[in-house]
Amino acid sequence: SQQGEEDPQALSIQEGENATMNCSYKTSINNLQWYRQNSGRGLVHLILIRSNEREKHSGRLRVTLDTSKKSSSLLITASRAADTASYFCATPNTGGFKTIFGAGTRLFVKA
Amino acid sequence: DTEVTQTPKHLVMGMTNKKSLKCEQHMGHRAMYWYKQKAKKPPELMFVYSYEKLSINESVPSRFSPECPNSSLLNLHLHALQPEDSALYLCASTATGSGNTIYFGEGSWLTVV
Numbered sequence: 001s002q003q004g005e006e007d008p009q010a011l012s013i014q015e016g017e018n019a020t021m022n023c024s025y026k027t028s029i030n031n032l033q034w035y036r037q038n039s040g041r042g043l044v045h046l047i048l049i050r051s052n053e054r055e056k057h058s059g060r061l062r063v064t065l066d067t068s069k070k071s072s073s074l075l076i077t078a079s080r081a082a083d084t085a086s087y088f089c090a091t092p093n094t095g096g097f098k099t100i101f102g103a104g105t106r107l108f109v110k111a
Numbered sequence: 112d113t114e115v116t117q118t119p120k121h122l123v124m125g126m127t128n129k130k131s132l133k134c135e136q137h138m139g140h141r142a143m144y145w146y147k148q149k150a151k152k153p154p155e156l157m158f159v160y161s162y163e164k165l166s167i168n169e170s171v172p173s174r175f176s177p178e179c180p181n182s183s184l185l186n187l188h189l190h191a192l193q194p195e196d197s198a199l200y201l202c203a204s205t206a207t208g209s210g211n212t213i214y215f216g217e218g219s220w221l222t223v224v
Binding site for chain 2 (some may be wrong): 033035040041043044045048061090092097098099100101102103104106108
């Protein structure tokens with residue numbers, strides 16, 4: 001079963017708007033990661049937030065983590081057409097090698 | 112550009128063929144992974160190698176056979192595949208395993224005819 005579930009499944013916005021994606025997970029985590037995948041390509045790591053952090057920024061990305069609600073959000077500000085991609089949250093299991101990916105949000109940014 | 116290199120980028124094979132997917136990384140990572148990804152779905156873990164030893168097999172059918180010749184190389188041998196095995200196969204590596212950033216290759220698109 002998937003550890004992370006994301007919503008929305010798909011999101012279409014205009015260039016310049018902000019995009020928010022949400023992720024929920026089921027078990028305790030040490031950290032949560034977000035990845036981006038351009039169509040037909042490999043996944044690229046965007047940002048990692050640790051369980052003792054509530055918010056983290058990286059350029060136009062802002063990630064929040066609420067461990068009490070077992071949820072995280074990824075905000076992309078001032079979106080660009082080049083941000084069009086699928087975005088996945090990922091939660092590594094404690095002590096092992098299994099990282100479980102959420103279902104993903106497909107973002108389409110219209111120029 | 113990714114630091115994990117996968118070949119070939121595209122592969123078409125018949126159900127009776129034997130082929131291999133190859134993966135290479137030179138980041139000194141000691142954990143390497145194979146994931147399978149179907150269209151519009153997240154990657155699904157298949158195998159994990161840690162220090163060149165198979166540590167996780169996610170109940171993958173035996174028609175998929177992984178091999179880790181050394182700490183930089185990872186192969187996936189394919190034999191007697193089914194059309195439903197058509198997917199994007201992603202190789203990845205991490206520094207130690209749990210909780211670390213995963214570095215993915217660009218993937219090998221496999222079509223079984």
